[in-house]
Amino acid sequence: MTSNPQLDRHGALRHLLSIEGLPRDVLTHILDTATPFVSVAEREVKKVPVLRGKSVFNLFFENSTRTRTTFEIAAKRLSADVINLNINASSTSKGESLLDTIANLSAMDADMFVVRHAQSGAPFLIARHVREGISVINAGDGRHQHPTQGLLDAYTIRHYKGGFTDLTVAVVGDVLHSRVARSQIHALSTLGVPEIRVVGPKTLVPDSFSRMGVRVFQRMEEALAGVDVVSMLRLQNERMDGGLLPSAQEYFKTYGLTLERLARAKHDAIVLHPGPMNRGVEIESGVADGAQSVILPQVSFGIAVRMAVMSILAVG
């Protein structure tokens, strides 16, 4: 018996809420399952019947067209019926509570909820209150987790590097506020990456991060030396308003990924970015569009990984 709400008592995945607390074999099973789904995208008919007859509700309490679209494509390629709900604009503005909303949608015979919420922990609350048989996928909650993003980053790294156990990975940027970084660091350390570095200004990458088992750097040049993977984070504009950063130009000068800085990494290092990119702020166009960039493959792999997660949740 486990206390992890994501796993059933046989240790199988029941919800995907956070990478933290998921054992390596569960993560590996998701990555392995994603492989056949990658090839589905290469067919004339990009559809398989794994979720035929099931209903997937995209519950976006916070706007994110891009993430919602990738979940929608994943569910549709699995032949599910997809219902998109922009909750901001409907029930909460009428005063309905989160759990009432969920109870109502459950009564509409949902099989799966994909939840994006500005508040950390909201998908956990929902998972605790849905009835048996309904699965919840966290599509990003506050600053907490974005597990499918962490998994697709891991899939991309495994695809290009063949494994995890001899890699050095640098995560660059606003680690403090990034749910992507948190999920990625948990995924990569669980999968056996021996050295994860984080780098950025002290306001966004405090020394306390070393408690997560990562090495903290303030200088890009040192952090990138000899790494196999450079994982860039998106710099959110509101950080500048909050006084945590001087200006976009200043940030680029110190932490922007340029071809010159990338040359410090291994010659076959790959560059990841979860999108959308701020060209000229965290990344130079020459890098974003260059030979070492795997940013667009990340998007395709992301659909396959989400198909794998949904399939495992729906049929086991």
Next chain:
Amino acid sequence: MTTPALPSAETLIDRLVERMASQVDARRCALVGIHSGGVWIAERLHARLGIAAPLGTIDVGLHRDDLDRSGLRQRMRASMIPFEVAGADIVLVDDVLYTGRTIRAAMNELFDYGRPDRIRLAALVDRGGRHLPIAADFLGCGIELEDRLEVVLERGGEASAPLSLRVSPRTSTPRP
């Protein structure tokens, strides 16, 4: 009922080669093996018949009709169809023909890639017990087998290792 004896896998492959040689145009026809056993046989047939088109492989895991009951298999492989399916003349290859559900799933999967001109089926062993109206065009041999038994094709190790067939009590419910 005693366990019926089976010819050796290699003998049955010889027979398939013989039966297919005059019916399969090596320049025009493509072979697609069904994972796992069907791929091993298709590899042999592909080489011995001198098929020009690269060999295709199919994992029917995503088109199975019992996903609700049995769940996903631990290690599914990606289907690889390295030729244009639209208009192709295809021979599907499997080791053991039983309920026919695997073949149904494989045909569904093939049609996701395009509309083939023709699909024929080659199987090493037909053990009877069909649930669907499916028959092999090329067959190594047929036997009548009780439901509690299964025919298992095994390979010693790497691709060139010898194949062997055995009949044993069934370990699982029939899977498509």
